[in-house]
Structure formats: C-alpha cells, structure tokens
Amino acid sequence: MLGESMTKFYYQIKGRQPAGPNREAEWAWPPVFSGMVEAENRKAAKAQVEELYERQFPSRVLRSDVSDHAYLLHIQELREHDAYLLRRFEETACKECGAVFKLIDKYNDPNTxxxxxxxxxxxCKQAARFRDVQEFRLLNEGRSPAVIYQVRQKSTGRVYVGQTTQPFTLRWWQHLSNPTNCKFHSALGSSNITDWEFSVIEVIAYPEGCTNRAAYITQRESHWIEVLSAVDTGFNTVRPAGIADQAQVPLLLADLACPSGAGGQSPPIQR
Structure with a gap:
C-alpha cells in the first residue's frame, strides 16, 4: 500500500522434533533458520518468508496437532529498543583477528x-582468553606492560587516546571516578556508560637500545593520536609535548621488566 513505511520483522522457522517412546512431538530448539525481512505489516512479512522458502508455514499449531506439521513460523516486529536482536544482523569485527562476521550467520550454522x-x-576466542591469563599473571608479578589505549564513544565514533604504565583497567576506572573539566571527561559524564568502549591499541615493546622509555611511550601515544585524529575530531585536548600523562602515577619504567626477586629487589609498588 502506497504511503506505508516499511517495518523490520524478525522470523524464526522452528522444526518439529518427532515424538519418542516417552515424549510427545514438540518444536525443537534452536530454530532451523532465523532471519529478517522488511514489509508493510506482519501479513506481508509472512508472505515474503513463504515466497523465499517456496512453501507455506503455520504460525500457530495446537499442541495436539504438532505431529501434523513439520515447521512452525514465528514472526515479531522489531522496534528500536530490540537492540539485542538487531545486533545479530550487524557486521561485527572480531576483537582478535579483525575478521568481519554477523551473529545471525553463526546462529544459522549448525556446525558453528x-x-x-x-x-x-x-x-580467536581461546587466543584472547590465553592473552588475558598472561596479562593477569603479569599484573600479579608487578610486570604490567605500558600500553596505549583508546576510549571510543560508540554513538559518534570519536576517541580519546592515552598512555599508562598502570593496569589499564585501573586507568579506565580513574577516568570514570576522578573526572576533570576536560572535554573528554565532560562527554563521559553527560552520556550513558554503555555508549563507551575501552580498548588497548598497542602494548609497548621498547626498541633495542632505548634509553628514555618515558619519551618512547609518549612518542607512540602521539602516533596514535595523529592516526585516529584524536585532537582534531576526538576528545584529546592537546598533542603530547614529550612528557607522560601527569594525571596518573606511573610505575618506575626502568623497573618494568624487573620481576620480584631479580637482584634481590621487589617490583615497585603503585601508590
């Protein structure tokens, strides 16, 4: 019908699980297939699905009649607040390798x-878990590496880039619990925390012969600020001028690689 806007509908095709010696026939889980169509109304959405699969599907079946039907079609209208379902159809970059995938393809693949x-x-999931365990071990041993991190606002794509020699989760907590009047903290305080993503974009590996680790960390921070346009379009206020972030209390950089017991000394203590 002209003038009507198109609406998104989520559908699931459920298959029948045959009756057994001690059970009745019922609808199996997970569904055989799930997908999304856009139509003017629910009736038109059902017609689209049936045309796609070249067969008709019942939308309601009495429990006593389940054995007479191979499939059941469930359709629901998707609204803006149905973010959990809508996300299944969005392209997502793997946090480990960067490959792009859609959750709905996983749900529809019985061999996923x-x-x-x-x-x-x-x-990729196991590789990330292994790295998390390694990082936790380093933290326990007082050997947390210096990192460059970004905090990204999902709704705008704008980022803040920073450096830290502390556990990076602690640095994120500091931004949240000790705000200043800078534009980054102002944006944090005026929006929902779920609109933000914190991630490490580089674990610092010092080049051979590096004599000034603090300067090298700041150099790497400057690199990422430029790459991500964190001053021009993001939340960084100024470009680093060769000094470390004074809002944090860093580890003694010369001792970063000195585990407990090396040379009879314990690792430095954060205060």
Whole structure:
C-alpha cells in the first residue's frame, strides 16, 4: 500500500522434533533458520518468508496437532529498543583477528564453533582468553606492560587516546571516578556508560637500545593520536609535548621488566 513505511520483522522457522517412546512431538530448539525481512505489516512479512522458502508455514499449531506439521513460523516486529536482536544482523569485527562476521550467520550454522558476540571463531576466542591469563599473571608479578589505549564513544565514533604504565583497567576506572573539566571527561559524564568502549591499541615493546622509555611511550601515544585524529575530531585536548600523562602515577619504567626477586629487589609498588 502506497504511503506505508516499511517495518523490520524478525522470523524464526522452528522444526518439529518427532515424538519418542516417552515424549510427545514438540518444536525443537534452536530454530532451523532465523532471519529478517522488511514489509508493510506482519501479513506481508509472512508472505515474503513463504515466497523465499517456496512453501507455506503455520504460525500457530495446537499442541495436539504438532505431529501434523513439520515447521512452525514465528514472526515479531522489531522496534528500536530490540537492540539485542538487531545486533545479530550487524557486521561485527572480531576483537582478535579483525575478521568481519554477523551473529545471525553463526546462529544459522549448525556446525558453528562458537556463538560469541566478540570473536569470529573458537580459536580467536581461546587466543584472547590465553592473552588475558598472561596479562593477569603479569599484573600479579608487578610486570604490567605500558600500553596505549583508546576510549571510543560508540554513538559518534570519536576517541580519546592515552598512555599508562598502570593496569589499564585501573586507568579506565580513574577516568570514570576522578573526572576533570576536560572535554573528554565532560562527554563521559553527560552520556550513558554503555555508549563507551575501552580498548588497548598497542602494548609497548621498547626498541633495542632505548634509553628514555618515558619519551618512547609518549612518542607512540602521539602516533596514535595523529592516526585516529584524536585532537582534531576526538576528545584529546592537546598533542603530547614529550612528557607522560601527569594525571596518573606511573610505575618506575626502568623497573618494568624487573620481576620480584631479580637482584634481590621487589617490583615497585603503585601508590
């Protein structure tokens, strides 16, 4: 009908699980297939699905009649607040390898290795978990590496880039719990925390012969600020001028690689 706007509809085609010796026939889970169509109304959406699969589907079946039907079609209108379902159809970059995938493709693949929202395969998921364990071990041993991190506002794509020699999760907490009047903290305080993503974009590996680690960290921070346009379009106020972030209390950089017991000394203590 002319003038009517198109609406998104989420559909699931459920298959029948045959009756057994001690059970009645019922609809199996997970569904055989799930997808999304756009139509003027629910009736038109059902017609689209039936045309796509070249067969008709019942939308309601009495429990006593389940054995007479192979499939059941469930359709629901998608609204803006249905973010959980809508996300299944969005392209997502794997947090480990960067490969792009859609969750809905995983749900529709009976041989999928993982339905993780963050990783494309089980191998990537396990690799990330292994790294998390390694980082936790380094923290326990007082050998947390220096990192460059970004805080990204999902709704705008704008970023803040920073450096830290502390556990990076602590640095994120400091931004939230000790705000200043800078534009980054103002934006943090005036929006929902779920609109923000914190991630490490570089773990510092010092070049051979590096004599000024603090300057090298700041150099890498400057690099990422330029790459991500964090001053021009993001939340950084100024470009680094060769000094470390004074809002944090860093580890003694010369001792970063000195585990407990090396040379009879313990690692430095954060205060």
């Amino acid at each position: 290795e993982t339905t993780s929202h963050d990783y494309c395969t089980e191998a």
